[in-house]
Amino acid sequence: MKSIRIKSGFNIKVSGQPAPEVQSLQKPTRLALLPERIPFVKPRLKVKAGDTVQVGSPLIEDKRNSEIQFLSPGGGKVVDVIFGPRRVIREIVIQLDDEEKQVEFESLPEIDIKKIDRDQLIRLIVNGGLWPLIRELPFRDYPSPDTVPPAIYVSLGNLEPFQPLPEVYLAGSTELFEYGLKVLGKLSADRVQVCASRTNTAIQRQLNGIITLTYSGNYPVHDPGVLVYHMKTSTEENRSWYVDGQNVLLLAHLLKNGTYPTRRTVALAGSCARVKKHFHTRLGAPLAHITDDRIDDSDIRYIEGGLLTGYAGSAHTYLGLFETALSLIPEGHEKGELLGLFRPGYRKPSYSRVFLSALNRENLEMTCSVHGGDRACIACGYCAQVCPVDILPQFTYKAVLAGEVEESLEHGLLDCVECGLCSYVCPSKIELFETLKNAKADFYKEKMA
Amino acid sequence: MNIIEKFFESGRKHFVEGGRFAKLYPLYESIESVFFAPARATRTAPNVRDNLDVKRFMMLVIVALLPHYAFGIYNVGYQSHLASGLSTGFFPAIFTGLKVVLLLVVVTYTVGFFWELLFAVVRKHEISEGLFVSCALFPLTLPPTIPLWQAALGISFGIVIGKEIFGGTGRNFLNPALTGRAFLYFAYPAQLSGDAVWTHLCGGRTAAVDAFTGATPLSVATVTERLADIQGVLTDAGYSAAKLMLGDYPGSIGGTSTLLALVGAAFLLILGIASYRIIFGCILGLLATAFFLNLVATDNSMPYLSLNPFYHLMMGGAMFGFAYMATDPVSAAHMPVAKWIFGFSIGVLTVLIRVFNPAYPEGVGLAIIFMNLFAPLLDQIELKFRLKKRVPNV
Numbered sequence: 001m002k003s004i005r006i007k008s009g010f011n012i013k014v015s016g017q018p019a020p021e022v023q024s025l026q027k028p029t030r031l032a033l034l035p036e037r038i039p040f041v042k043p044r045l046k047v048k049a050g051d052t053v054q055v056g057s058p059l060i061e062d063k064r065n066s067e068i069q070f071l072s073p074g075g076g077k078v079v080d081v082i083f084g085p086r087r088v089i090r091e092i093v094i095q096l097d098d099e100e101k102q103v104e105f106e107s108l109p110e111i112d113i114k115k116i117d118r119d120q121l122i123r124l125i126v127n128g129g130l131w132p133l134i135r136e137l138p139f140r141d142y143p144s145p146d147t148v149p150p151a152i153y154v155s156l157g158n159l160e161p162f163q164p165l166p167e168v169y170l171a172g173s174t175e176l177f178e179y180g181l182k183v184l185g186k187l188s189a190d191r192v193q194v195c196a197s198r199t200n201t202a203i204q205r206q207l208n209g210i211i212t213l214t215y216s217g218n219y220p221v222h223d224p225g226v227l228v229y230h231m232k233t234s235t236e237e238n239r240s241w242y243v244d245g246q247n248v249l250l251l252a253h254l255l256k257n258g259t260y261p262t263r264r265t266v267a268l269a270g271s272c273a274r275v276k277k278h279f280h281t282r283l284g285a286p287l288a289h290i291t292d293d294r295i296d297d298s299d300i301r302y303i304e305g306g307l308l309t310g311y312a313g314s315a316h317t318y319l320g321l322f323e324t325a326l327s328l329i330p331e332g333h334e335k336g337e338l339l340g341l342f343r344p345g346y347r348k349p350s351y352s353r354v355f356l357s358a359l360n361r362e363n364l365e366m367t368c369s370v371h372g373g374d375r376a377c378i379a380c381g382y383c384a385q386v387c388p389v390d391i392l393p394q395f396t397y398k399a400v401l402a403g404e405v406e407e408s409l410e411h412g413l414l415d416c417v418e419c420g421l422c423s424y425v426c427p428s429k430i431e432l433f434e435t436l437k438n439a440k441a442d443f444y445k446e447k448m449a
Numbered sequence: 450m451n452i453i454e455k456f457f458e459s460g461r462k463h464f465v466e467g468g469r470f471a472k473l474y475p476l477y478e479s480i481e482s483v484f485f486a487p488a489r490a491t492r493t494a495p496n497v498r499d500n501l502d503v504k505r506f507m508m509l510v511i512v513a514l515l516p517h518y519a520f521g522i523y524n525v526g527y528q529s530h531l532a533s534g535l536s537t538g539f540f541p542a543i544f545t546g547l548k549v550v551l552l553l554v555v556v557t558y559t560v561g562f563f564w565e566l567l568f569a570v571v572r573k574h575e576i577s578e579g580l581f582v583s584c585a586l587f588p589l590t591l592p593p594t595i596p597l598w599q600a601a602l603g604i605s606f607g608i609v610i611g612k613e614i615f616g617g618t619g620r621n622f623l624n625p626a627l628t629g630r631a632f633l634y635f636a637y638p639a640q641l642s643g644d645a646v647w648t649h650l651c652g653g654r655t656a657a658v659d660a661f662t663g664a665t666p667l668s669v670a671t672v673t674e675r676l677a678d679i680q681g682v683l684t685d686a687g688y689s690a691a692k693l694m695l696g697d698y699p700g701s702i703g704g705t706s707t708l709l710a711l712v713g714a715a716f717l718l719i720l721g722i723a724s725y726r727i728i729f730g731c732i733l734g735l736l737a738t739a740f741f742l743n744l745v746a747t748d749n750s751m752p753y754l755s756l757n758p759f760y761h762l763m764m765g766g767a768m769f770g771f772a773y774m775a776t777d778p779v780s781a782a783h784m785p786v787a788k789w790i791f792g793f794s795i796g797v798l799t800v801l802i803r804v805f806n807p808a809y810p811e812g813v814g815l816a817i818i819f820m821n822l823f824a825p826l827l828d829q830i831e832l833k834f835r836l837k838k839r840v841p842n843v
């Protein structure tokens with residue numbers, strides 16, 4: 001088994017980890033699809049308010065490729081289509097009925113995976129609306145169905161706070177997972193890498209012999225982009241595909257049962273969550289359904305995804321298609337404590353060593369406060385120290401701002417795994433991550449156009 | 450809400466949009482944020498941010514400088530009383546020192562802050578804390594006899610020409626405090642060189658008492674004619690190794706104590722604020738060059754050549770410059786290897802200027818400014834190498 005170790009990166013010592021327990025939630029009354037939160041897709045509506053839909057009916061298609069459709073996570077009535085500024089489609093809300101009819105898809109018995117034609121297999125996934133669960137490096141859009149990847153990475157576990165534990169969402173589903181791996185093997189001529197943390201013994205016991213690559217080190221070593229960066233032997237590999245471990249289960253469910261999968265295992269965590277653990281719920285579940293009365297405070301941020309790369313939702317929104325974590329932490333709108341500048345800071349987590357917290361091994365509470373004003377770069381070099389793929393974010397940032405596309409590419413812009421650490425550590429509070437991420441996306445869109 | 454918070458809240462409305470002093474918002478922000486970190490939540494990912502900000506970073510540099518102020522105040526008073534034939538007791542000395550140093554500090558900060566505020570208001574950005582560090586460093590490099598108007602002029606030059614015309618902190622490539630200091634040296638050599646300027650006289654005296662020479666170790670080392678025994682010359686002049694380490698001799702206000710500079714350097718290194726590459730590079734460069742000069746020195750050559758390398762480190766403001774000036778992250782080299790070269794070259798130049806340019810006895814300031822100019826080039830070269838090693842992702 002191969003093993004990758006990185007010295008860069010950084011683990012934030014933040015409190016609020018989810019416990020490995022899991023609880024199944026009741027069926028919610030509404031579900032939604034959030035087209036706005038699907039990267040790169042240009043959605044065209046296929047339904048309108050009042051339409052009746054089944055589990056698996058198409059709700060939108062991608063204008064860039066109308067074959068790619070996103071299906072309804074529930075059966076019932078479309079009650080609302082909510083638009084945001086510039087008419088982006090925010091939410092397509094479905095009121096569930098009792099029976100929830102399901103669209104029937106073609107199923108694929110396990111023994112046929114080897115025999116089925118690759119193109120036909122792709123058709124099945126595309127028709128089942130799950131092709132976009134497969135992502136392609138370095139831009140992280142879904143791959144074009146008619147390319148063959150150099151490899152497919154399956155990532156089990158995510159070191160970003162606070163993501164679900166793979167041993168929890170895989171519990172009892174090992175067979176289904178193996179089925180999914182076979183499918184991915186077919187797609188990639190058996191070049192599948194199943195990656196898990198070297199220190200996670202639970203998952204290694206559970207998936208004995210299935211894991212092919214282990215990693216150790218700081219966040220974001222789990223990210224396929226980081227693994228590829230540190231292992232690649234050819235530039236071709238930069239186009240590798242990857243699938244999140246939990247999404248492998250969705251794919252497998254679709255093909256094995258011929259129905260659109262609906263289960264999502266979500267980690268509820270963060271210092272404002274009174275109960276911090278895993279929940280089985282539905283794809284597109286309302287956030288309020290997951291939090292229910294498990295909330296402590298009022299001025300809380302609902303973060304969908306991780307603390308670093310996730311986005312802010314609210315008690316009135318729903319779970320995005322790719323999201324498997326909901327973290328609740330204080331907004332941090334208040335001013336800092338009196339003369340906090342001069343205090344030793346035993347409870348203020350920091351990458352640097354300028355707080356006494358450098359000696360504190362506990363996980364500490366964090367808020368969404370920026371902790372400072374915007375300043376010019378003081379060349380502290382922290383951003384370059386944490387970057388897991390050896391980018392010098394401060395220089396790349398300058399190249400991007402100056403409009404020097406070629407130069408920023410030379411700096412490795414496309415290797416950026418969008419981990420957010422550079423912005424996190426910056427004492428000048430420069431939005432390095434945002435800038436680089438947008439520059440990367442713009443470059444991609446231009447290339448595609 | 451406590452009283453202080455109320456005070457800021459009631460003042461706030463005058464400084465925000467539409468208030469009477471809206472233009473002076475940077476002033477308000479700068480003072481308020483000393484008391485309270487700004488109430489600001491993230492608007493984009495990452496949702497959480499590190500607790501460290503530039504204010505904390507710079508504040509700690511100033512903390513590292515405080516012992517130099519304490520010592521400088523005492524030493525200025527002590528030397529002054531010694532030279533003026535007055536009591537050299539602790540409190541009288543402190544009192545005299547305070548008068549001299551505090552005035553300088555107040556003038557420096559007032560003038561420096563004025564410029565920074567002016568540029569912040571015009572450019573509509575917040576006041577950068579780099580200013581406070583520059584203003585803390587500048588007086589420490591001056592002789593205690595400097596006229597206040599020259600100090601004001603010096604810091605103005607340092608802030609405006611050394612920093613603001615390039616776009617402010619972060620875009621400057623010279624160390625502002627040193628730029629101001631160098632400007633004064635070249636503009637007013639009479640007030641910044643010679644043995645007399647390093648001791649403040651008081652009690653109406655215009656000349657030191659006879660027993661007091663006022664010569665700094667650097668000038669002793671430069672002018673001696675006694676061959677092949679330079680340490681002996683220094684010892685005879687009262688400069689034992691211990692005295693050089695401690696720094697209780699005439700010199701710039703804060704730069705004489707090598708011991709304190711070493712402690713400060715250790716403090717900044719432990720906190721990870723100063724770059725160890727730069728500090729060790731400087732020390733290595735200085736020792737290596739001095740050692741090399743020892744090797745080429747003969748019995749008849751200039752005595753300075755045979756000075757023990759460690760004396761070079763202990764004399765004058767070398768270590769002070771290495772610890773606080775060379776490590777200014779903005780004007781130093783940014784890349785790892787470039788930092789080593791940058792530091793090493795500063796060490797080399799410091800010794801060469803001291804030994805071979807008697808007109809400029811203390812070489813460290815000039816050495817740092819000179820290398821500030823070359824830092825971008827060093828960075829560019831290393832960057833080129835580094836980018837060449839990258840496997841392109843296309």
Ligand code: SF4
Pocket residue numbers: 383386387388389391393415416417418419420421422423432433436
């Ligand atoms: S540039 Fe920033 S966001 Fe990109 S990989 Fe490096 S640290 Fe992460």
Ligand code: SF4
Pocket residue numbers: 376377378379380381382383384393394422425426427428429430432
């Ligand atoms: S972390 Fe921020 S201040 Fe430090 S070098 Fe990077 S961009 Fe500059």
